[in-house]
Amino acid sequence: MKKSVRIASLIVSAFMVLTALAGCGKSDGGDSTAIKIGSIGPTTGGNAIYGQAVKNAAEIAVEEINALDSDIKFEFNFQDDESDAEKSVNAYNNLKDWGMQILMGTVTTTPCVAVSTESNADNIFTLTPSASSTDVIGGQPDADGNIAIPRKSNVFQMCFTDPNQGTASADYIKNQNLGTKIAVIYNNGDAYSTGIYQKFDAEAKTLGLDIVSVTTFPSEDTKDFTAQLNAAKNAGADLLFLPIYYTPASLILAQANSMKYEPKIFGVDGMDGILTVDNFDTSLAEGVMLLTPFSADAEDEKTQAFVTKYKEKYGDTPNQFAADAYDCIYALYEACKAKGITSDMSAEDICTALTEQFTDPSFVFNGLTGTDITWKDTGEVSKEPKGMVIKNGVYVGM
Amino acid sequence: MTLISNLINGISLGSVYAIIALGYTMVYGIAKMLNFAHGDVIMVGAYISYLSTTALNVPPLLSVLIAMVVCTVLGVVIEGLAYRPLRKASSLAVLITAIGVSYFLQNAALLIWGSAPKSFSSIVPFDSISLFGGDLIITSEAIVTVITCIVIMILLNLFTKKGKMGKAMRAVSEDKDAAQLMGINTNFTISMTFAIGSALAAVAGVLLCSAYPTLTPTTGSMPGIKAFTAAVFGGIGSIPGAMLGGILLGVIEIFATSYISSQLSDAILFAILIIVLLVKPTGLLGKAVKEKV
Numbered sequence: 001m002k003k004s005v006r007i008a009s010l011i012v013s014a015f016m017v018l019t020a021l022a023g024c025g026k027s028d029g030g031d032s033t034a035i036k037i038g039s040i041g042p043t044t045g046g047n048a049i050y051g052q053a054v055k056n057a058a059e060i061a062v063e064e065i066n067a068l069d070s071d072i073k074f075e076f077n078f079q080d081d082e083s084d085a086e087k088s089v090n091a092y093n094n095l096k097d098w099g100m101q102i103l104m105g106t107v108t109t110t111p112c113v114a115v116s117t118e119s120n121a122d123n124i125f126t127l128t129p130s131a132s133s134t135d136v137i138g139g140q141p142d143a144d145g146n147i148a149i150p151r152k153s154n155v156f157q158m159c160f161t162d163p164n165q166g167t168a169s170a171d172y173i174k175n176q177n178l179g180t181k182i183a184v185i186y187n188n189g190d191a192y193s194t195g196i197y198q199k200f201d202a203e204a205k206t207l208g209l210d211i212v213s214v215t216t217f218p219s220e221d222t223k224d225f226t227a228q229l230n231a232a233k234n235a236g237a238d239l240l241f242l243p244i245y246y247t248p249a250s251l252i253l254a255q256a257n258s259m260k261y262e263p264k265i266f267g268v269d270g271m272d273g274i275l276t277v278d279n280f281d282t283s284l285a286e287g288v289m290l291l292t293p294f295s296a297d298a299e300d301e302k303t304q305a306f307v308t309k310y311k312e313k314y315g316d317t318p319n320q321f322a323a324d325a326y327d328c329i330y331a332l333y334e335a336c337k338a339k340g341i342t343s344d345m346s347a348e349d350i351c352t353a354l355t356e357q358f359t360d361p362s363f364v365f366n367g368l369t370g371t372d373i374t375w376k377d378t379g380e381v382s383k384e385p386k387g388m389v390i391k392n393g394v395y396v397g398m
Numbered sequence: 399m400t401l402i403s404n405l406i407n408g409i410s411l412g413s414v415y416a417i418i419a420l421g422y423t424m425v426y427g428i429a430k431m432l433n434f435a436h437g438d439v440i441m442v443g444a445y446i447s448y449l450s451t452t453a454l455n456v457p458p459l460l461s462v463l464i465a466m467v468v469c470t471v472l473g474v475v476i477e478g479l480a481y482r483p484l485r486k487a488s489s490l491a492v493l494i495t496a497i498g499v500s501y502f503l504q505n506a507a508l509l510i511w512g513s514a515p516k517s518f519s520s521i522v523p524f525d526s527i528s529l530f531g532g533d534l535i536i537t538s539e540a541i542v543t544v545i546t547c548i549v550i551m552i553l554l555n556l557f558t559k560k561g562k563m564g565k566a567m568r569a570v571s572e573d574k575d576a577a578q579l580m581g582i583n584t585n586f587t588i589s590m591t592f593a594i595g596s597a598l599a600a601v602a603g604v605l606l607c608s609a610y611p612t613l614t615p616t617t618g619s620m621p622g623i624k625a626f627t628a629a630v631f632g633g634i635g636s637i638p639g640a641m642l643g644g645i646l647l648g649v650i651e652i653f654a655t656s657y658i659s660s661q662l663s664d665a666i667l668f669a670i671l672i673i674v675l676l677v678k679p680t681g682l683l684g685k686a687v688k689e690k691v
Contacts, residue, residue: 044505048513188661215660221620223610226407227655234400247515247612254611258526258537277612279452280517 034075035336035343035350037062037329038095040115041107045082049273050321051107054078054129056314057322058104060306061329072336073343074329081106085114092118100124101347102354104328107321109133109191113149120152125351127332127358129158129324132165133191137379154351156358156379158324158331158369160293162192165268166199168385169241169291172266174207176387178289179239179264181212183232185225185252186243188216196243196268212237220245225252229259239264246274253284265289273319275393282393291385293369294323295395303368320369327367334365399533404656405649410540412648413547414609417602418625419632419640420550421595427635428571428591431489434496435476436599437622438503443469443600444607444617445511448518458521465600473596474589482585500619507615515614518607539609546605550598551641557594558637567591571635624651631671633684642682 039058041051055078062076077098079091088111095103103119103126106112112131116138119126134140139151140163160168173179182204187193197214204211212235215228229252232240240256240263242249249271256262267274267290274285296307296317306326310318318326332354335341339353357363358375365373370383388395418440425433446465450456456464480499484492522538529536558564566587569577578584606621607613624647632643647667654666674682 044508045513048508052513215655217660218664219620221616223606223621224407224411224652226411227404227652228660230400230403230407231656231660247614250515250517251610251612258539259535260526260528276514278514278516279448279519281519 033343034066034073035341036075036077036099036101037332038092038098038100038103038105039076039078039325040081040088040091040095040103040105040111041078042083043078043080045084047083047108049319050130051080051083053319053322054105054107054325056310056316057306057318057325058329060309060313061326061333065329065333070337072333072341074333081111083108083111085111087111088115089118096122096124101343101345101350102332103127104129104325104332106131109136112136116152116155120154123154123348123351125347125354126152126155127158127328128155129328130321132157132159132162133195134161134163135191137161139378151378153379154355156375157381158328159320159381160269160383160385161380162195163199164380165291165385166196166201166243167203169196169243169266169268170200170203170207170209172291172385172387173204173239173241174209178266179237181210181235181237182239182241183213183215183235183237183263184211184241184243185215185217185228185232187218187220187222187245187248189219190244192270193244200241200243217248220247222248223251225255226259228252229256229261232263233259233261237263239266242267242271244268245270246272246277250274250277250280250284253288254281257284267291269293269320275390275395276317276319282390285390286392288390290388290390292320292388292395293383293385294320295386295388295397297395306368323368327365327369327373330367331365331373335363338363399530400656403534404652406534406536406540408649408652409645410537410543410609410648411652412628412645413540413543414602414606414621414644415625415628415647416547416641416644417543417550417598417605418621419629419644420554420637421598421602422626422629423632423634423637423640424554424598425591425595426629427637428567429481429588430571431481431492432496432626433592433595434493434622434626435499435503436595437618437620437625438500438507439469439473439476439596439599439618440603440606440622441507441613441615441618442472442503443603444518444613445507445516446600447521447604448516448607448613451519451521458519458523462521462601462604465604466597469596469600469603470593473592473599477589477592482588485585504615504619511615513615515612518611518613520608520611521604522608537609539605543605543609546601547641547644550601551637554594554637563587563590627668627671630681631674633681636681636683636685639681639683646682 041054042048043051062074066073081088081091088106092115103124106115107130109131112128113135116136135149137155138149141147186197213232215231265288269292271290272292335354335357339357359377373383421436443465446468447461450461450464480495522542524538526535526537566582570584570587628643628647629640632639654663
């Protein structure tokens, strides 16, 4: 018995020595002139469309930047997490072994809450393209004014926060006088959807908007929305607010249509992508309104160049996740240039410098998802959401 | 009017569950195994129908036939490769293998067709029916699903009660070894069961996606689990039981969402299942089988 314990402990300690040595070997190698940017997101599984978009767009941005005549060069490493928090933390540890100096990620919210806590402890600068919950950045008081998660000072967002979208949507509906009786259907199994709904509800109450029906569904896999739509119809709602992703939204549109219920539909950035669903009958989405920072149909030169390049390379129209990721890499590039960051600096030093740069009010970034983008000390981005409406199968500004 | 409208929606959702549950219950009744990959065969069936209508421009009804043929072959191949070698193994090993096959099918679909959702065009050619000046709307998919479900149930019942093959199936279900001694080819009989179950899965897939038109590699998993619940609810192994369980499940789900709480609908659904199983452990129409020692 004793002998076997001794042998086991020998094996374990030998293994530990080996891994320690392996770690040493790794940190010496690699391209010494490029700054290592790690990124994590789902490229397989149910949310693969988001991770794939981020990966593709970031690769385009890195390629463009490396072709520039500049001292700043990037090396990009993307890891799959299947939108699972545990796998995401494992991917994060892999990237740390690789020698990651900056983290651009993670793509989806729940994994990002876990990973940003790790990166905060390790002092690795983190800029997420699309994880929109306030739990990602921390430091936000809840309804009772308590701060459950302290501010993670190294974490910043490129996308709007969920509350931000809820408030903006209610303001927009009020200002444009879009509806008098409002029904909401949201996914109560999802932090993103619930977060937007709560702020929408609070703002609607202050503005005096009349919410006549609120119903929920438990998961992205939900197929039947007839009960929810019936409730909205019976309450006489003329505007349906859908703070949800486009997969359930497309089902809601189809079922409302077969029930011959035709309210105005108002969505948030999760609705973006509905027109790219294969074989989707775009006439169902006619007149759908949404707030989104990016539209692939925008006429400006920057957007058109990006969309053309993306289509050529990946045969697909980029969505707002792609645009946010592209902006992330360029924002990092500009911040690195401003602070004179070099690849031989430690991740901690880079983090201190970049945090200083992002919280500096004079740091203004112009990208695909907005102009005059700035960041607050809280980690939230400040940019204007654009109201879009779908007409003849394309987005048109409202 | 709301009540009737909810009832119709419930029956429509329930008959989709019922068709899927028929596949579960048949395979369980005859091969005595839970084929957890059934939900994923549904997904494959829907993809085949989707691809044959969009890429090959096949008329919708023919696409259903193609999907049935492909799924039948798939079902027989799965049975032959994954389950037949385990015929003498413990039921736990077969169960784990079935879960493995389910994951394999989902990930293969992800690899072949990608994760982006596809929008399925309904195969039902006529429009929804509007009654009482638009107060009550019955969708065309609901009508077709309910009728198909009843027809399939009657045919399956006749098949297992009357035909020679059906008799063989019942014999295998009662005692596999004795059936073999009587000269019944049990392997062939079980293969046939899988063939029929998988053809039904293809029909279920097309109807599911006609009523709820998004198609992703995980489309079949949640309805598959609910349908399995329906099969247990109605008494697994019983064909009318699967039908009854499916429809009750659909109606309870819609009623719980509309009248109690949309947040608690699944909790209520499964709470009812637990109560039914406590009172009647074999399910609503299941027969209690005495174990001979």
